[in-house]
Amino acid sequence: MREQTIRTAIVGASGYTGAELLRLVANHPNIELVAATGDSMAGRRVGDLYPSLHTAYPDLVFTEFDADALSGLDLVFLGLPHAASMELAPQIVGEVGCVVDLSAAYRLSDASHYPTFYGFEHTQPELLAEAVFGLPELHRDLLTGARLVATPGCHVTAATLALRPLVEAGLVENTGVIVNNVTGITGAGRTPTETNVFTNIDSNVVAYGLLHHRHTPEIEQEVGAQVLFTPHLVPMSRGILATCYATPAADCSAERLVGAMRTFYDGEPFVSVLDGPPATKSVLGSNAAHVWATLDERTGRVITMCSIDNLTKGASGGALQAANVALGLDETAGLTMVGVAP
Numbered sequence: 001m002r003e004q005t006i007r008t009a010i011v012g013a014s015g016y017t018g019a020e021l022l023r024l025v026a027n028h029p030n031i032e033l034v035a036a037t038g039d040s041m042a043g044r045r046v047g048d049l050y051p052s053l054h055t056a057y058p059d060l061v062f063t064e065f066d067a068d069a070l071s072g073l074d075l076v077f078l079g080l081p082h083a084a085s086m087e088l089a090p091q092i093v094g095e096v097g098c099v100v101d102l103s104a105a106y107r108l109s110d111a112s113h114y115p116t117f118y119g120f121e122h123t124q125p126e127l128l129a130e131a132v133f134g135l136p137e138l139h140r141d142l143l144t145g146a147r148l149v150a151t152p153g154c155h156v157t158a159a160t161l162a163l164r165p166l167v168e169a170g171l172v173e174n175t176g177v178i179v180n181n182v183t184g185i186t187g188a189g190r191t192p193t194e195t196n197v198f199t200n201i202d203s204n205v206v207a208y209g210l211l212h213h214r215h216t217p218e219i220e221q222e223v224g225a226q227v228l229f230t231p232h233l234v235p236m237s238r239g240i241l242a243t244c245y246a247t248p249a250a251d252c253s254a255e256r257l258v259g260a261m262r263t264f265y266d267g268e269p270f271v272s273v274l275d276g277p278p279a280t281k282s283v284l285g286s287n288a289a290h291v292w293a294t295l296d297e298r299t300g301r302v303i304t305m306c307s308i309d310n311l312t313k314g315a316s317g318g319a320l321q322a323a324n325v326a327l328g329l330d331e332t333a334g335l336t337m338v339g340v341a342p
């Protein structure tokens with residue numbers, strides 16, 4: 001295990017995932033932060049935009065992105081919009097030890113999904129083929145030494161952790177899986193929109209992205225099953241609760257479902273298999289994921305659930321966990337399994 005200092009930059013540090021990365025790396029024993037970029041905020045102090053970060057970074061100032069200035073670093077996180085990440089990554093992959101991209105630019109192995117779900121053609125097929133999907137619970141071996149890591153979408157992390165062990169064990173059919181997620185508003189990023197204005201969030205629950213949400217192909221890729229995915233926005237800042245329904249295979253039972261979960265997550269530092277349904281508050285601010293599954297004999301349906309914090313395990317915490325694996329560090333460094341509750 002490496003003990004040296006990891007010289008690190010966060011590109012897009014002024015966004016919500018960037019701010020969460022700043023929060024986490026402040027407590028990382030190996031990371032030395034050398035740059036936090038945010039073009040529209042360049043010259044402003046980090047603590048002025050995010051007062052919660054002031055004590056950790058009293059003098060840190062956002063800078064403009066400059067690829068040359070990043071050359072030779074050990075680790076660069078990209079917390080940018082998808083198309084911006086796609087275009088920027090080729091400038092730095094190979095010039096730094098590891099690039100961890102939080103956008104969807106390098107997640108989908110089938111490039112034909114990009115025009116359909118993201119509205120652009122993928123222009124970097126070689127990097128797309130090289131990128132490792134950054135979910136350590138599924139791809140830990142491939143992550144070690146990776147030059148480019150593409151961390152999952154937040155809904156994808158929750159749905160995959162709930163479903164993958166059951167699909168892999170052959171306990172559920174791999175067609176017609178229903179994924180219903182509720183999500184906090186920070187999943188939509190920092191920019192104010194009509195959707196996240198207070199009057200549309202307060203005392204309201206809305207479904208969005210019906211039938212064509214861009215996480216559908218990503219969930220299908222990682223779970224290995226056809227899914228109908230419907231996310232719902234609820235009035236909270238952070239958190240995702242995935243509730244998934246599947247048709248049981250012939251030899252399915254409640255005991256086998258829980259057994260498959262426990263086997264799959266045996267030794268995993270951040271995933272706990274509960275004895276009952278998980279909740280978002282239990283994992284708030286932590287990199288933990290809580291999962292649970294059972295069989296409803298009456299309706300003949302499997303129900304499987306996962307709760308995460310969308311900004312931590314669902315984005316920046318998961319990205320830091322993947323970076324730790326990629327760089328040969330302690331996988332849990334800088335991360336907590338303890339939620340902020342009550």
Ligand SMILES: NC(=O)C1=CN([C@@H]2O[C@H](COP(=O)(O)OP(=O)(O)OC[C@H]3O[C@@H](n4cnc5c(N)ncnc54)[C@H](OP(=O)(O)O)[C@@H]3O)[C@@H](O)[C@H]2O)C=CC1
Pocket residue numbers: 011012013014015016017018037038039040041078079080081082084102103104152153154186187188189190191310311314315
């Ligand atoms: N929020 C979440 O829960 C999750 C988000 N993600 C993904 O992570 C990425 C970042 O998300 P999030 O932090 O929420 O987004 P924000 O909108 O909060 O932040 C976006 C960041 O990107 C910068 N930026 C915006 N446009 C450009 C551009 N054209 N070129 C360079 N920089 C740009 C902004 O800088 P500035 O405005 O200061 O110039 C800001 O720092 C996205 O791809 C998102 O899909 C993934 C998982 C979960």
Ligand SMILES: CC(=O)N[C@@H](CCC(=O)OP(=O)(O)O)C(=O)O
Pocket residue numbers: 102103104152153154155183184185186187188215231233
């Ligand atoms: C509340 C909200 O809007 N959430 C976002 C998911 C955020 C995420 O995971 O981002 P990627 O785009 O990087 O996959 C959404 O559903 O589009």
